[in-house]
Amino acid sequence: MSGIHVTELLVFLVLFAGVAVMGFLAARWKSGDTMEHLDEWGLGGRKFGGWITWFLVGGDLYTAYTFVAVPALVFGAGAIGFFALPYTVVLYPIVFLPVLRLWSVSRSHGYVTPADFVRGRYGSPTLALLVAITGIVATMPYIALQLVGLEAVLRTMGINASGFIGHLPLFIAFLVLALYTYKSGLRAPALIAFVKDGLIYVVIIAAVIYLPSKLGGWGSIFDVASAKFAATPSPADGILLTRNNQLQYATLALGSALALFLYPHSVTGILASRGRNVIKKNMIALPAYSFLLGLLALLGYAAIAAGVTPIMNNSTGRPDSNTLVPALFDSQFSSWFAGIAYAAIGIGALVPAAIMSIAAANLWTRNIYKEYIDKHATPKQEARQAKWASLVVKFGAVAFILFIDPQFSIDLQLIGGVMILQTLPAVAIALYTRWLHSKALIAGWVVGMGWGLYLLWTIPNPATGKLHFAGSALTLSKLSIVGWHPFGASTVQIYVGVVALAANLIVAVVVTVVLRAAKVADGRDATRGADYHADEGDPELREIAVH
Amino acid sequence: MSDHNSDHNEERDPTDWDSRLPVDRIEGTGHLAGNAIQFHWWNLLLLIPLLMLITTLYNSDEPRLFGFPAFYWIQFLFVFVGVACVALVFLTTGSRRHSAVRRQERGQDGGEK
16 A cells, blocks of 8 residues: 555645535525425436536536546547547537427426326337436446445555555445435536636646646657557557547547437436526536546546556556556646645536446336336335435445456446437437337437447457457448448447447337338327426426426 | 327327428317427527537647647637537527417416416
């Protein structure tokens, strides 16, 4: 066990404790008449304005894991890791109009989860169940990854014991998080997000101004990085894209953008806002985070120029690439500023972890518990069920990290992105048309999911010796449709998610044509056209936290 | 949950769904509803940021700007392109729903926010 960095740890602990107090007090912040309703506990009363939504959704989408993993990827592989920027730029033009419709229809009908909408739109509990399960399964490893981000910071500060003890601080941090989320619901992360994002902005802006001046300017940083990649045997890395990974870069950015607002926690952030104008303004203001993320990604190159290497994780006995950015701060900044940076990343892990666990708890409660276990649950019982579910989800995530190799969470999160993309036809396309038959959507989901998982399973990584689930880049020559190789021996790579989604859509369309021709009955649509345009201030708008 | 609160939908025949029509009627009111998709030409502006997915547009080192290779600074520039396009769509299409949907739905009395 290396020495503890006392100053860093003290700054970190003070900020962390302050945030915990805020989390508990948040229950009273803008509180409604009752906390015992999912509109209040799970959506903060559906009344967040522009600023709160900006911090909340920003804190939700740009997670601690993103902040440590993206620079680590750039450090290791170069330009391909920069996909995070196009991903979060094309995101907003794509989702701008659909999320407004989703907000309105959810506000009209009191939907709390994307699966609620699917249930209402198609009248199919089975389809809603599939969407809910996909959401929960995709979110769980995402929560675990926030712990990976938090742990990277703790280990850099010297809390790097081996075995179970090494994970103990993480456990305590998550226990505190679990308790105030239980008490305050979505208001806790909403309030904490202000602190988290404030710290993150200060740290990143300081880093991108200060580090280049110390390391000889950006021009020199890029040159050093370029020379490093040229010296490696791998032809795939470099500060520019290669012939083979350009398609992967574009499809990964597009697929990730399409997937992001299908994740239940993103939807939670959107549904918690007060009205359509709040969301519209946020779609314009949120790219500020994207710009920040792009700058942050470049710290991967700064780490190369500074000669920083990742720290050994004493629990797994391997270097932990996610410690790269914390190690960079440790080597380049004074200890008190590094402490602030660590707190930013650490608190940055708590905000999305809280929102994700709330979103997963909402899915469990609305689309599994109420649908299949207790059909007549009152709103009060729903809220209680969701609170407990949020605890279970969080400790499930801790157990993932504690008892299973963290690498497993990273693999699962990769798989989760491909999985959540398979709900696009049932959720996003359904916002515009109900032409697709609910049974066809189920068929498409099964095919997209099955094929997507199979393709991920086949992807090896020769560099690490991993045979399966070693990435999301599929070489086109390996793409085989029942023995037929449509792309011959092409070495160009593509993101698995979009391939599986294409299969999903084709199946959904073909089966719909067949079912419509055979006049197979479909469920009843509970939504009306006008519901997709409802807005705050409308007369006859559904009351919040009543039904 | 749709079963409990969809009273206005009871006459809709589930097998007779024809969504190829852009709109259908809210049962009992005669007002147009359905998917109520509103298209504005301005919305096409949202396609411009997607040019960022064509990597050959910027996958080169030169020309550099402040030391940043073209690959990086051009992509940073796209952040502003994206913001500008979304902002333009917001400004040009913001409040039209009142004239289109609400009048159909409730007549002239419900138009105020």
